[in-house]
Amino acid sequence: MKLIDALGVEHRRLAGDETPRIVSLVPSLTELLCDLGLADALVGRTGFCIHPAETVRGIAKVGGTKDVNIEKIRRLAPTHLVVNIDENEKPTVEALAAFVPVVIVTHPLDPRDNPGLYRLLGGIFGADDAAxxxxxAFEQEYAALAALPPAPASRVLYCIWQDPWMTVSRDTYIARMLALAGMRQWQAPDEQRRYPVFTWSDALAGxxxxxxxxxxxxxxxxxxxxxxxxxxxxxARLVDGEMMSWYGSRAIAGLRYLRELRRE
Structure with a gap:
């Protein structure tokens, strides 16, 4: 199987005698790398990479997903950098690519993209069995969700921020997760933005x-x-944002969470 990332770059499998040094700038992928058994290879992560808590506590923080400390990463001498198109800034990734030998770019937009993500990272780092x-596990949870009786169509507004109020477009991972639970995300007038700003009104409520x-x-x-x-x-109700928006291994628990939403 070819190991091709979101930019179409083909990556090679590490040889058995190679020891990777990975910096992950994506919280959900830091968790995935740990669940693939690669925690010992992680030398850097963001402050938002909080799972699994006990494991990541010993991994150096290199800033946030947007405000990365480039010089700190340089000192960590990574062999691999794991990033995401939505979560990380392109100029930052380009600056890091000047000295990190391998940059793996991800961009999952649909829950069904997760198995490919497992195989990509597992294949590159020799964790095929864990992948x-x-x-x-993902396919089992996906099948269990699909086996539920069809739910009545529900029009929802998923809110991610206040002051200003912000939601998600239908062209996002979150919206596609909602769709699996029979929920259709409201279409904002400014739908070309992935995270539109909106104003409450009687028309919107309708x-x-x-x-x-x-x-x-x-x-x-x-x-x-x-x-x-x-x-x-x-x-209105509160929902677990990690379960709805974190891809990677967290998506397996996310599918179980969707089943609970469907039951409700």
């Missing part, structure tokens, strides 16, 4: 059945739920 186990308030990146609370329900007259 196969994750693929099997276009939705429910409001979903994510736990990240903005930490909404039950107080926000009550305020939105009073303002819109529509039901």
């Amino acid at each position: 196969a186990r994750l693929c099997a 276009e939705i059945d429910e409001v979903l308030l994510s736990s990240e990146p903005y930490r909404f609370t039950e107080a926000h739920v009550d305020a939105i329900e009073r303002q819109t007259g529509k039901p």
Whole structure:
């Protein structure tokens, strides 16, 4: 199997005597690399890479997903850099590519992209067996979700930020996760932006059945739920943002979480 990343770059498998030094600038992929058994190869991660907590505590922080400390990464002398098109800044990645030998670019847009992601990273770093186990677990959860009786179509507004209020476009991983649970994300007027800003109005409320308030990146609370329900007259609830937006190995638990949403 060819190991091709999101930019179409073909990567080679590491030889058995090669020891990788990986910097991951993507929280969900840091978790995936650990679940592939590659924690010992991780020499750098962002401050947002918080799972698995006990494991990442011993891995050096190199800044955030956007504000990366380039010189600190240089001192770590990585052989591989793992990044994402949405989460990391292109100029930063280009600057790092000047001294990191291998840059692996990812861009999953659909839950079905996850098995390919497992095989890509597992193949590059010699963790094919672990990748196969994750693929099997993913397919099992995906089949269990698909086997549920069809849910009534529901129009939802998924909120990720306040001041200004922000949502997600339909061309996002989150929107496609929602679709698996029978939920159709509201289409913002500024849909060409992946994370549109919106304003509450009676017209908007008339276009939705429910409001979903994510736990990240903005930490909404039950107080926000009550305020939105009073303002819109529509039901609102808190949802786990990690389960809805983290790809990689977290997506397996995310599919189980979707089943619970469907049952509700």
